[in-house]
Amino acid sequence: MLKQMLKSNVVDGIERSMGHLSDPRVLSSIRVQSTIRQSLRESLVRRGFLEISPTMLSPLTDPLNHPVYDPYITAYGEKLWLTKSMIFHKQIAVQQLGKIFIMSPNIRLETEDKLSSGRHLFEFTQIDLEALETTREEMICLAEEIINEALERVAAVNSAELEFLKRKVKPFRRPFDAITYLDAREKFGDDFESKLSQQSESPVWIVDIPIEAREFYDREYPDRPGILRDMDLIWPEGFQEALSGGEREFQYDRILERIRRKNQTEEQFRWFTELARKGIRMSSGFGIGIERFTRFVCGLEHVMLTNPFPKVPGVVSL
Numbered sequence: 001m002l003k004q005m006l007k008s009n010v011v012d013g014i015e016r017s018m019g020h021l022s023d024p025r026v027l028s029s030i031r032v033q034s035t036i037r038q039s040l041r042e043s044l045v046r047r048g049f050l051e052i053s054p055t056m057l058s059p060l061t062d063p064l065n066h067p068v069y070d071p072y073i074t075a076y077g078e079k080l081w082l083t084k085s086m087i088f089h090k091q092i093a094v095q096q097l098g099k100i101f102i103m104s105p106n107i108r109l110e111t112e113d114k115l116s117s118g119r120h121l122f123e124f125t126q127i128d129l130e131a132l133e134t135t136r137e138e139m140i141c142l143a144e145e146i147i148n149e150a151l152e153r154v155a156a157v158n159s160a161e162l163e164f165l166k167r168k169v170k171p172f173r174r175p176f177d178a179i180t181y182l183d184a185r186e187k188f189g190d191d192f193e194s195k196l197s198q199q200s201e202s203p204v205w206i207v208d209i210p211i212e213a214r215e216f217y218d219r220e221y222p223d224r225p226g227i228l229r230d231m232d233l234i235w236p237e238g239f240q241e242a243l244s245g246g247e248r249e250f251q252y253d254r255i256l257e258r259i260r261r262k263n264q265t266e267e268q269f270r271w272f273t274e275l276a277r278k279g280i281r282m283s284s285g286f287g288i289g290i291e292r293f294t295r296f297v298c299g300l301e302h303v304m305l306t307n308p309f310p311k312v313p314g315v316v317s318l
């Protein structure tokens, strides 16, 4: 139904775009999002993070842990992938720069059934950050601080928009609650992320994610095989994933072992593994989806309402 509405010719498409851009919910959420972007940036800069340029084309990108179509362009006889996340670029750049972040546009051609999830755009932005010699616990603390600062800023700056959207926003009590992945699954079943989100009034951390549920680059506990030193944050009220991140594997032999366990090849990640072979230092990081953050703050049914030119899976639009 939503798809029927969105699939149309160019003229209809343009009209749809103009309609979208005059929807007061869209205009309000864009204003809120501008505040969120500014606040997150300032929070990170104040803590010594450097903003670096996004990379959009590269021979190396995130393999992700779920299937998406994998687009590339051919340049100078080589394949360059459209960025799915800057995970490896972060891990490489941070070796020289210490603490970095990127307002990173990502392309993930999710399958068409994600059209009506309310949470997926195939082009979106994450504020993606990484810091050297930092633990997951320090990253959790940083995330809570910068999220609360952004919520406080929105409450102060966007009262008109919040009133229109009938949303109340304030910082959450810290530390946020946390539950391990396995405990969450045992308590709520396979659909635990959605259930946990629906029944919560504050954000909840899901920590210690099993190895098969994540990409090879998140670090395994040295003394707990099969469990990773990583985390996801879940927005309350059913809005689901807010961010994901963790500590990274940095030892060459561990990285190769993890690639092998995923049935992937070193060749696929050569641009990264060559560097790891020479030696890199441990780092941690995470990425916060900007549109999903905005959707939660504004209480919107679909993340498309947070973007002036939204790309929903399966639909071509301006």
Ligand code: ASN
Pocket (backbone or CB within 6 Å): 062, 064, 084, 085, 087, 126, 128, 129, 244, 245, 246, 285, 286, 287, 288
């Ligand atoms: N940004 C995520 C991280 O830092 C990676 C991703 O987007 N897949 O772990």
